[in-house]
Amino acid sequence: MRFRLNWRNVWLIWQREVRDQFRDRRMLFLIFVLPLLLYPLMGATFLQLAQFVQETPTTVLVLGRKHLPPEPPLFDLRQRTFHPQWFDRPEDAPLLRVQFLEDTVPVRRLDSRTLEQLVRRRLRTGQVQAALVFSPGGNADSGAEATAPARRFPRPQLLYYSAKRGSQVAHRRLWAVLRNYRTGVVRHYFRQNGLSERLLEPFQLNEQDLADQPLRQAAVWSAVFPFMLLIWGLTGAFYPAIDLCAGEKERGTLETLLCSPARRSEIVWGKLLTVMLFSVLTVVLNLASVALTGAVVVAQVPEAVRGIGPPPPAAVFWVLLALLPVAALFSALCLALAAFARSSKEGQYYLMPLFLVALPLVILPMSPGVELSLGNSLIPVSGIVLLLRAAIEGDYAQAARYVLPVVFVTGVCVWLAVRWAVDQFNRETVLFREGERLQLGLWLRHLLRDRDQTPSVAAALLCAVLILLLKFFLGLSVSLRQASVPVMIVTVQLVAVLLPAGLMTVLFTSSPRKTLLLQLPRPAAVPMAVLLAVVLHPVVVAVAQVVETLYPLSPEMKQAARALLEQVPGGPRRLLLLALLPAVCEELAFRGFILSGLRHMGHRRLAIVLCAVLFGMIHAVVQQAIVAALVGVVLGYITVRSRSLLVPVLFHATHNALSLSHEQLAQLWQRLGGPQWLLRTAAEGELEFTAPVVLVSGLLAAAVLWWWRSQPVEPTPEEELLEALAHQEEPASAPA
Amino acid sequence: MVEGSPGARSGKRPGRFLVPLPAGGFGAGESMIQVRQLAKHYFDLRLGRIEALRGISFDAYAGEIFGLLGANGAGKTTTLRILATLLQPSGGTATVGGYDVVRQPALVRRQIGYVSANTGVYDRMTAREMVEHFGRLYGLEQRVLCRRIDELFERLQMREIAELPGAKMSTGMKQKVSIARALVHDPPVLIFDEATVGLDVVVARSLLQIIGTLRESGKCIVFSTHIMREVERLCDRVGIIHHGRLLALGTLEELKRHYGHEDLEDLFYHLVAESGSGAARHEGELPAPEQASSLARSEAERPCDSV
Known part of the structure; x- marks a missing residue:
């Protein structure tokens, strides 16, 4: 019988957890009291500090005042x-005090070198915040065409000390004053020479902001709200998650709960909904507190926050709507991570990595030029931020176009995160983890000593990380040494891809044959692998084109890639370097070592997808990585179905060979006089498959994959166990 | 569900007496717990592969207290955690009330009540709230549940602590709450994993009395301990476990008669010594004599524990 969720149990667990959390004073302080105190305190501090900084006068040391013309007067003596x-605001004049050096030091008796040292010392010691030195004589840059007054005008020099905050302020103020003074001097000369001052401003700029007040306010809030939503959503989820998982382990109550009739999935859902509730509450309370504090600040000092008003009600509505998926995603991630922690203290260590992963996704949409597009909407978290921004700014037409992709991607992420959390609760190694400190040396020794026939999940992930790092650094070092492209390809494939996988197979597994699937497949599998690669090729090319449309490749990058490929010799050597060598090395590493290890997770499909994602990540260009990951899923699937590495190697080699032969195929097609509505030659001699070809290829590929589906799978013990658990009998049939 | 199997103490069910144990195990169909060649290994970063259980087999019947006796680290908790579906076995099978612990864990959990020395009590819940919460999870109706809780609190003398939050309870009080929680759904099988560890003499005695009365109501009770006197006073049949192997199984009288030792402690020393170095799981582990002396120490710590 298929597994079903008993929502009554979920409800009971949720009720208990929520009640428990509301009885925890620390949690109440963190979730409710802190935000209500934090922002008013921050607001008050901001007002105080802003006042303090703005009202601090700065002093400018002036040397050579006598060289200045009397009109217009620069100083109020x-x-x-x-x-x-x-x-700009005459009332600011007292903020920039002037200290004339001539008044304090007998300047005439000192040489210029001594004077310069004196000025520098006063700046460094903070006695003055800036210095303005007027040297006599003409302006060196004025040239022959300059007017006589300009030539006579003293040469000003502005000295400041940027390492000091006060000096930065003085510099900014002084620069604005001198700019206005310069215009004033020019006006004065114009007047003296009978010229119209209007020559200085040939036109008047008349600017008009067509956005009405609520929309202008919305634009400000559209930057603030998504950021707060994500940061507080994550923070609000994390601490309850730690208490609900690691805290239970510490208190010894987890065992009690696991013995209850509630399934692990029901426990996770109950806890997940609790964490979600607190995540939502944290965001709502923080936003409310910010809004209140903001309103007070606006009322107190309207000029300090010009253009910002209270958030429009629509913005609040959109934030609350986006809050649910965000809270669900972060809650599930936090819960899975917290389940791994042995104690609350350890759980807190995991907060930082989660923030480090989430922050770039939050910051990316705030970068200038990043707009809501199909490509961007498919990026987890960033898509939500962009969609939310568009909705808050009132751009509903644009937002509506990308609702589905954002909802789809977020839904998939939430589903995966929940699955991961449930999985963590099904693992005794996670739930009953010993308090042993992880030491890399000990762990490697353990891998070496207690090796199984196939690698562990951790060893597989380690291998993938090693390959990624080696490929990055080796690729960089080889390209810096300006080695030839063939040497670069061979070195990267053998050293960065094959070597770690090969070494780890020998060191960490007792059966290289089983790990790397070094056995012959059924005879029919060989032609079927090649056939699948051939019929799937047009589909892959079409997908690659879609990906490139979504995430366009810069022309420079295209040019660089083409230039690299041109350096590879043609003919069989080209096929060997770019088709066969990567096929063998990458398949041994990914579908061999890594997939064998990942299958110990117990989820065959997840192992295939994860392996494909890791495979995609070794491709440097993002667009190529996405396509490689998708092809990697097919490679993983036929590997699992065939139980032989020869199958993915053949598929991979055939696919790469076809990709390299586009030009030749196009020429052949032209020579044969084939119809253009089937195959076209695009720019740069590239082959282009038309829609009918892609459609027919897709159907054929589906048929071949159907054949592969009929091939038996050899499940790992973990896969057998989880399969059995998923099909266990319903508790309802149990005796009362 | 198998109910009302007569206790071994009444003499109707002869204890089994097996050194070494037969691979085929027992054929009795009416036992509540059937364990066959149960094995469990795990990996320790420092010590490597640890064989926590090396293929143990036993049965436990309704109306009897089955004792698992062994030193610390012998494999008692691992066995009971597998029976409680908290751990997955590496090999062999185990059924509780006819349900497989691996393939039907949800059904197994309905058959058991599990109490261990580590069994925690929620700090921010009162005794009544906690028992009520678990009763609801077992699907008991509110009316039935209230009656059952009243009955249990009366029987376990917990009325005074009914509204006390877990954080303010003593270890003994917490253990009583755990027992009430384990009994709330009236399961046919009760698993006590070193349930008296950390309890003072008075509370431990009261707990053993409670367990004794539960046998009378026809429950199948599995009771693990390293304290010999508890076994002598309480258990109908005993399995002596050492280094993941079941060294002996039977009623106390049968074991004493077979090995010619009147004292259970002597009998235990004899079996441990006989199992020899072959039973050592790993070179880094304590040798058998030290295990034995740890047992002796534990025994000395509890001078008076009669039921």
């Missing part, structure tokens, strides 16, 4: 400041 007319 009575007030010892710059003349208020040069400030």
Whole structure:
């Protein structure tokens, strides 16, 4: 009988967990009290600090005042400041005090070198925040065409000390004053020479913002809300997750719960919904607190936050709508991670890596130029942020176009995260993990000593990480040494891909044959592998084109890739280097070592997909990586069905060979006079498959895959166990 | 469900007496727990592969207390955790109430009540709330549940602590709550894993009395301990487990008669010594005599534990 979720148990567990959390004073403080206190405190501090920084006067040391023309006056000598007319806001004049060096030091007796040292010392010690030195004589840059007054004008030099905050402020203020003064001097010359001042401003810029006030406010909030939503959603999920998993382990109550009739999946769902509730509450309370604090700040100092008003109600609605999937995703991730932790303290260590992974996805949509598009909407988390931004800005037509992809990707991510969390709760190695400290040396020794026939999941992941790192550094080092492309390909394939997988197979497994699937497949599998590669090729090319449309490749990158390929010799050597060698090395590593290890997870399909994702990641270009990952799924599938590495090697080699032969195939097609509506020659001699060809190929590929589906699978013990658990009898049939 | 199997103490069911144990195991169809060639290994980073269980087989019947006696690390907790579906066996089979622990864990969990020394009590729940919560998870109706809780709290003398939160309970109180929680659904099988560890003499005695009365109500009770006197006073049949192997199985009288030792401690030393170095799981582990002396120490710590 197929497994079903008993929602009554989920409800009971949720009820208990929520009640438990509401009785925890620490949690209440973190979720409720902290946000309600934090932002008002931050707001008050901000107001104080802003006032303090703005009102701090800065002093400018001036040397050579006598060289300045009397009109227009730069300084207000009575007030010892710059003349208020040069400030954008004349009332700011007292903030930039002036100290004339001539008033304190007998300047005439000192040489220029001593004077310079004196100025520098005062700047460094913070006695003054900036210095303005006027040297006599003409302007060196003025040239022969310059007017006589310009030639006579003293040469000003602005000295400041950027390592000090005060000096930065003084520099900014002084720069604005001098800019206005320069315009004033020019006006003065114009007046003296009877020229119209209007020549200085041949046109007046009349700017008008057509966005009405609510939309202008929405634009501001569209940047703030998604960021807060994600950061607080994650933080709000994490601490309850730790308490609900690692905390239960610490208190010894997890065993009690696991013995209850609730299934592991029901326990996870109950806990997940609890964590979600607290994640949602955290976000809502933080947003409410920010809104309240913001309203107070706006009321107190409206000029400090010009253009920002209270968030539009629609923005609040969209945030609340987006909150549910965000909270679900982060809650499931936090729960899975927290299940792995042995204690609350250890659980907290996992917070930082999760933030490090989530932050780039939050920050990416905020980068200038990143807009909501189909490609961007498919990026987890970032897609939600972009969609939310579009909705808050009132761009509903744009948002509506990408709702489905965002919902689909988020749904898949949530599903995977929940599956992962349930999986963690099904693993005794996670739930009853000993308090042993992980030491790399001990772990490697354990892998070496207690090796099984096939590698463990951890060894498989380690192999993938090693390959990724080696490929990155080796590729970089080989290209820096300007080695030839063939040497680069051979080195990367043998050293970065084959070597780690081969070494780890010898060291960490007792049966290289079983690990690397070094056995012959059924005779029919060989032609079927080649046939699948051939019929699937047009589909893969079409997918690659779609991917490139979604995430366009820069022309420079295309050019660089083409240039690299041109360096590879043609003929059989080209096929050997780019088709056969990668097929053998990459398949041994990925479908051999890594897939064998990942299958110990107990989820065959997940192992295939994960292996394919890792395989995609070794391809440097993102567009290529996506296509490689998709092809990797097919490779993994036929590997599992054939139980022989020869099958994926043949598929891989055939696929690569076909990709390399596009030009030749196009020429052959032209020579044969084949119809253009089937195969076209696109720009740069590339072969283009038309829609009918792609459709027919897709159907044929489906038929071949159907044949593969009929091939038996040899399940691992973990897969057998999980399969049995998934099909266990319903508890309802149990005796009362 | 098999009910009402007569206890071995009444003499109707002869204890089995097997050194070494037969690979085929027992054929009795009416036993509540059937364990056959149960094996469990796991990996320790430092020590390597640990054989926690090396193919043990035994049966436990309704109306009897089956004792698993062994030193620390002998494999008692691993066996009981497998029976409670908390751990997966590496080999062999185990059924509880006719349900397979691997393939039908949800059904097995309905048949058992599990109490261990580690069994925790929620700090922020009262005794009543906790028992009620688990009763609901077992699908008991509110009316039946309330009656059952009242009955259990009366029987276990827990009325005073009914509204006390877990954080304020003593170890003995917590253990009583655990027992009430394990009994709330009236399961036919009860598993006590070193349930008296950490309890003072008075509470331990009271707990053993409770377990004794549960046998009278026809429950199949599996009771693991390293304290010999508890076994002597409480158990109908005993399995002596050492280094993952079941060294002997039978009623106390049968074991004493067979090995010619009147004292259970002497008998245990004899079996451990006889199992010799072949039973050592790993070179890094404690040798048998040290295991034996740890048992002796544990025994000395509990001078008075009569039921």
